[in-house]
Amino acid sequence: QVQLVESGGGLVQAGGSLRLSCAASGRTFSNYAMGWFRQAPGKEREFVAAVSRSSGNTYYADSVKGRFTISRDNAKNTVYLQMNSLKPEDTAVYYCAARIWAIATMMRSADGVDSWGKGTLVTVSS
Numbered sequence: 001q002v003q004l005v006e007s008g009g010g011l012v013q014a015g016g017s018l019r020l021s022c023a024a025s026g027r028t029f030s031n032y033a034m035g036w037f038r039q040a041p042g043k044e045r046e047f048v049a050a051v052s053r054s055s056g057n058t059y060y061a062d063s064v065k066g067r068f069t070i071s072r073d074n075a076k077n078t079v080y081l082q083m084n085s086l087k088p089e090d091t092a093v094y095y096c097a098a099r100i101w102a103i104a105t106m107m108r109s110a111d112g113v114d115s116w117g118k119g120t121l122v123t124v125s126s
Contacts, residue, residue, distance in 0.1 A: 001115045002027040004096045009120030012086055016124070020081040022096030022117055029077040030054070032114070033099050035107035036070060036081045038092035038122075045095070049081060050107030057104045064090075086124045093119040 008020040020036070035050035049070035050059045058070050067086075072079040079096060096117040099107055106112060 002029065002032060002098050002100075004098060004115055004117035006094065006096050006117045006120040009094060009122045011123045011125065014086060014088055014124055014126050016086050017082070017084045018086065018122060020083065020094055020096075020120060020122075022079045022081075024077045024079070024098065027100075030074045031100055033102040033104050033107050034070075034072055034079040035097045035099075035104075035113075036079075037095045037097055037110060038090075039095070039119075040089075040092040043092075045110055047108045047110070048094070050104045051079065052104040053102075059104050059108060083122070086122075088124045088126045091122060091124050093121050095119045 002024045003026045006022050036048040037045050038048050039045040051070045051072050067084050069082040097113045098115040100114050
């Protein structure tokens with residue numbers, strides 16, 4: 001399995017921006033569809049965004065569409081989540097996820113994810 005390490009979380013005011021990164025190692029990164037999920041206190045983990053193996057397709061949860069952008073750099077084995085216009089309700093632990101040989105739409109579900117990172121905390125103050 002691929003190993004995933006997230007970075008870039010922190011405290012930001014509402015309306016601000018953050019960029020999360022997820023570095024992958026151990027397997028051929030380009031074989032994996034990649035995604036971001038988040039889990040707020042007391043809530044279940046939810047899908048945020050996904051990108052296909054070749055970056056040709058991206059998908060977003062309705063709650064972040066137009067504010068967040070997922071991208072990947074296969075040469076750097078890294079996937080990114082650019083988060084703009086942050087809201088207090090975006091506060092959560094953000095997890096990177098990988099699924100081998102998957103198409104991006106399959107990343108909408110946590111079922112079938114092959115690898116998870118340990119998460120990075122994003123806190124948005126009002």
